[in-house]
Amino acid sequence: MAAHVIDGISLASRIKSEVAQGVRQLQARAKAAHLTAILVGSTPAGQLYAQRQGEACAAMGIGYELRTFEPAVTQRELKTEIRRLNKDPAVTGIMMHLPLPAHLDRARLQYEIDVVKDVEGVNPANLGYVLYGRTLIAPCTALAVLELIRSTGVELRGAEAVVVGASEIVGKPVALLLAEQMATVTVCHIATRDVPAHTRRADVLVVAVGSAGLITAEHVRDGAVVIDVGINRVTCADGTKKTVGDVDFASVSAKAGWITPVPGGVGPMTVAMLLRNTLRGAQILAEQA
Amino acid sequence: MAAHVIDGISLASRIKSEVAQGVRQLQARAKAAHLTAILVGSTPAGQLYAQRQGEACAAMGIGYELRTFEPAVTQRELKTEIRRLNKDPAVTGIMMHLPLPAHLDRARLQYEIDVVKDVEGVNPANLGYVLYGRTLIAPCTALAVLELIRSTGVELRGAEAVVVGASEIVGKPVALLLAEQMATVTVCHIATRDVPAHTRRADVLVVAVGSAGLITAEHVRDGAVVIDVGINRVTCADGTKKTVGDVDFASVSAKAGWITPVPGGVGPMTVAMLLRNTLRGAQILAEQA
Numbered sequence: 001m002a003a004h005v006i007d008g009i010s011l012a013s014r015i016k017s018e019v020a021q022g023v024r025q026l027q028a029r030a031k032a033a034h035l036t037a038i039l040v041g042s043t044p045a046g047q048l049y050a051q052r053q054g055e056a057c058a059a060m061g062i063g064y065e066l067r068t069f070e071p072a073v074t075q076r077e078l079k080t081e082i083r084r085l086n087k088d089p090a091v092t093g094i095m096m097h098l099p100l101p102a103h104l105d106r107a108r109l110q111y112e113i114d115v116v117k118d119v120e121g122v123n124p125a126n127l128g129y130v131l132y133g134r135t136l137i138a139p140c141t142a143l144a145v146l147e148l149i150r151s152t153g154v155e156l157r158g159a160e161a162v163v164v165g166a167s168e169i170v171g172k173p174v175a176l177l178l179a180e181q182m183a184t185v186t187v188c189h190i191a192t193r194d195v196p197a198h199t200r201r202a203d204v205l206v207v208a209v210g211s212a213g214l215i216t217a218e219h220v221r222d223g224a225v226v227i228d229v230g231i232n233r234v235t236c237a238d239g240t241k242k243t244v245g246d247v248d249f250a251s252v253s254a255k256a257g258w259i260t261p262v263p264g265g266v267g268p269m270t271v272a273m274l275l276r277n278t279l280r281g282a283q284i285l286a287e288q289a
Numbered sequence: 290m291a292a293h294v295i296d297g298i299s300l301a302s303r304i305k306s307e308v309a310q311g312v313r314q315l316q317a318r319a320k321a322a323h324l325t326a327i328l329v330g331s332t333p334a335g336q337l338y339a340q341r342q343g344e345a346c347a348a349m350g351i352g353y354e355l356r357t358f359e360p361a362v363t364q365r366e367l368k369t370e371i372r373r374l375n376k377d378p379a380v381t382g383i384m385m386h387l388p389l390p391a392h393l394d395r396a397r398l399q400y401e402i403d404v405v406k407d408v409e410g411v412n413p414a415n416l417g418y419v420l421y422g423r424t425l426i427a428p429c430t431a432l433a434v435l436e437l438i439r440s441t442g443v444e445l446r447g448a449e450a451v452v453v454g455a456s457e458i459v460g461k462p463v464a465l466l467l468a469e470q471m472a473t474v475t476v477c478h479i480a481t482r483d484v485p486a487h488t489r490r491a492d493v494l495v496v497a498v499g500s501a502g503l504i505t506a507e508h509v510r511d512g513a514v515v516i517d518v519g520i521n522r523v524t525c526a527d528g529t530k531k532t533v534g535d536v537d538f539a540s541v542s543a544k545a546g547w548i549t550p551v552p553g554g555v556g557p558m559t560v561a562m563l564l565r566n567t568l569r570g571a572q573i574l575a576e577q578a
Contacts (some may be wrong), residue, residue, distance in 0.1 A: 106549040107421050111414060125400060127420045128413025129463075132396050132457050158480040166468050168421050175464075175476075176420075179455050182480040182488070187464075191447040198473070 003256040006148050010266040012272035015147075016060065019272070022279045023061040026286055033282035034063035035093040035119060036085055038078070040100050041071040045187070050097065053274075060275055062093075062282075071101050078104065079112050086114040089289075092282035093119040095274075116284050118252070119277040122169070130176050137277050142173035144269035145206055145227050146181075152258045154204065155227050156181035162198045162217070164188045164246075165208035170229055174206055207246040215247045223257035229266050290517070292545040295437050297554040301561035304436075305349065308561070309569045312350040315575055322571035323352035323384040324408060325374055327367070329389050330360040339386065342563075349564055351382075351571075360390050367393065370403050375403040378578075381571035382408040384563075405573050408566040411458065415501055419465045424568050431462035433558035434495055434516050435470075441547045443493065443514050445470035449485045453477045453504070453535075454497035459518055484508070494545075496535040504536045512546035518555050 035057055039046055050066045057064040069078065076152050078096075093118045100106050110122045116128055121139040122246050127210035129136045129206045149156065161183035165171040175185045183204065188195050199205055200218040207215050220226060230246030245262030261268055312322050328335055339355045346353040358367065367385075374380045383406045389395050399411045407415055410428040418425045438445065450472035454460040464474045470493055472493065477484050488494055488508040496504050497518035509515060519535030534551030542548050549555055 029312065042523065088492045107423050123414070124417025124421060124423075125412070125414035128416035129396065131420065131461050132413060134396050134413075158482050160482070172420050172465065172468065176461065179461065179476055179478075182478065183477065184477055184481040186473065186475040187468055188473055189468075189471065192473040193447050193449070 003253045003259040004152070005253070006151060006227075006258055006260045006265060008144075008148060008260055008267065008269045011147065011151055012268040015272040015276055016093075019058045019275045019279045022283065026279075026282055027061065029286065030112065031282065031286040032063060032090075033061070033092050033278055034065070034090055035095065035278050036065045036067060036091045038067050038081065038094070038096040039079055040069045040073055040078070040097070040104070042068050054226050056271055056275060057278070060279075062275065062278055067122045072219055073104075075104055075109070078109055082109065082112040086112070086117060088244050089285075091117065092285050093278040095120050111254075116281050116288075119274060121173075121277060127173060127176075130173060131178070133180050135177075135180070136201060137280060139169050140270045140273040140277060141170045141208075141266065142177055143273040143277075144266050145170070145195075145208075145229065146177045146229055147176050147273070148266065148269055149178075149204055149206075149225055152225050154181045154258070156204070159183045159203040160178065160186075160201055161204040161206070162186045162188060162202035163206045163208070164195060164199065165206075165210075165229070167208060170208040171206075174208070178204070178206075209246050210244055213246070213248040215252060217248070217251035217255045220252050220255050222255055224255075225258040226252055226256045226260070227266065228260050228262050231262060231267065274278065290345075292542045292548040293441070294542065294577055295440060295516075295547055295549045295554060297433075297437060297558045299442055300436065301557035304561040304565055308351075308564045308568045309349045311572065315568075315571055316350065319577065320571065320575040320578075321379075322350070322381050322567055323354070323379055323565050324384065325354045325356060325380045327356050327358065327370065327383070327385040328545045329358045329362055329367070329386070329393070331357050335386060342570050345560055345564060346567070349568075351564065351567055362393075363475065364393055364398070365400055371398065371401040375401075375406060378574075380406065381574050382406050382567040384409045404527060404569050405577075407568055408563060410462075410566060416462060416465075419462060419469070422469050424466075424469070426569060427466065428458050428462045429566060430459050430497075430518060430555065430559045432557050432562040432566075434459070434463050434497075434518065435466045436562070437516055437549055437555065437558055438493055438514055441514050442472045443495070443547070445472045448472045448492040448494070449490055450493040451473075451477060451491035452495045452497070453484060453488065454495075454499075454518070456497060459497040460495075463497070467493070467495075468522040498532055498535050500535055500536070501533050502537040504541060508535070508541035509544050511544055513544075514547040515541055515545045515549070516555065517549050519549050520551060520556065 054064040086242040121137045166189040212232040228245035410426045431555040450467045455478040501521040517534035517536040
């Protein structure tokens with residue numbers, strides 16, 4: 001039987017409608033949501049990404065400013081800028097585009113971002129609050145994964161959840177969010193002896209590795225929920241390029257119960273989660289004011 | 290074959306010698322380590338625990354002060370006190386005895402403790418740094434578990450590690466520390482459908498539930514490393530009381546490769562880790578000064 005395909009675009013669209021409504025409610029109280037993004041070094045790709053982010057914010061009624069810095073900017077200069085943004089009452093959200101040049105200490109800069117304005121949920125304290133089951137603002141991709149699973153209606157309590165990929169920004173936070181929902185969670189990674197032995201017993205399988213077609217039907221349990229976080233550009237036999245996930249969609253979709261497509265799954269939901277986090281920060285600040 | 294019994298008292302003793310030496314090296318540079326503990330509400334048990342902590346610090350050459358507050362103390366008053374201690378250059382470590390009265394928000398107070406002075410590793414930011422694989426100061430019990438495993442010499446990379454108990458202060462941080470060592474980690478808890486199916490495949494089994502004799506030989510793989518975090522007071526058939534762990538030592542020690550006793554395993558190592566964290570904070574502050 002073919003799996004239900006989880007429509008990330010449609011789900012993201014619904015969440016964005018809710019965000020836009022939330023922003024209007026803030027505006028009715030003379031409050032605004034405003035995201036300031038920091039970009040170090042200006043590549044065409046980085047500029048394009050930031051431009052699209054600005055458009056996504058504008059569509060929600062969220063103000064957006066991109067602050068670009070030279071690649072030689074110092075740790076101290078960025079720290080000073082972040083502290084200035086923390087204090088600026090007109091700025092309700094702060095994010096820092098990655099990667100940063102090698103001379104900058106990413107985690108220490110993320111630690112400087114006010115926990116409420118940290119719309120990406122990357123301040124170590126926000127990750128610690130997730131571990132404490134006291135989530136304030138969690139990492140966007142991890143939230144996207146959780147929302148996509150929840151949209152299936154599958155019971156997470158007691159479910160066997162397996163996360164392949166132990167990255168700081170996806171695998172580990174996803175594992176904590178799933179444990180918070182009382183799933184039994186296993187995290188596999190490059191050193192795991194027998195990945196298929198784990199994935200085959202998963203009721204819920206999250207794959208975030210960055211390796212095209214890594215997971216095939218033989219890795220997946222009948223009826224499982226499969227969330228594919230991978231985004232890989234591959235060259236087809238005819239020389240054209242396309243974007244695929246870490247999951248071999250053709251074979252796995254014939255066996256799984258639910259599956260996210262790539263593109264159109266986790267990607268659009270991650271953008272929606274960033275916007276929702278931005279609203280959430282602005283709402284908390286509005287309550288505090 | 291009988292398991293090797295991991296001697297937590299002897300290992301803790303070695304670590305305490307290293308801590309005492311580190312404190313003397315600080316003193317030679319006219320620097321001191323000083324721990325201030327906050328106790329809200331004064332019970333005889335709490336006072337006794339604090340007294341023993343003071344003695345343990347004194348034996349290391351670490352200064353110790355206990356600051357006791359009335360049970361009615363407000364969140365704001367404690368926050369003000371923590372901020373004062375953060376600024377006091379004579380205080381290099383801060384800890385807050387738990388539990389707190391219900392009207393106080395534990396996590397928010399822990400978040401106020403300077404990340405370097407946070408000798409218990411309970412500031413959410415310190416947990417986030419553990420998740421980031423950038424451990425600054427980690428929770429003492431979780432560190433104790435890791436050190437006890439390391440003392441066996443068993444290779445953690447690629448090992449199947451199973452943690453039973455998903456608490457914020459033991460199970461989840463232990464899982465992150467084990468993942469940082471590239472073990473494949475599964476966290477089981479009260480909602481797990483089939484705990485024995487997981488524990489039986491564990492090369493390394495950590496049990497932190499608080500249920501006497503929960504884990505018996507049939508739950509354990511031959512030759513496994515078994516770390517017992519549980520501390521339970523039970524009444525024997527003859528009416529006497531004794532302290533036991535979550536693991537049935539008699540049966541499991543006949544099957545496991547390594548096992549920690551209770552008492553004499555995780556307990557003394559946790560105290561040693563608190564002292565080591567206190568030294569570490571003082572060392573970092575001395576470098577910064």
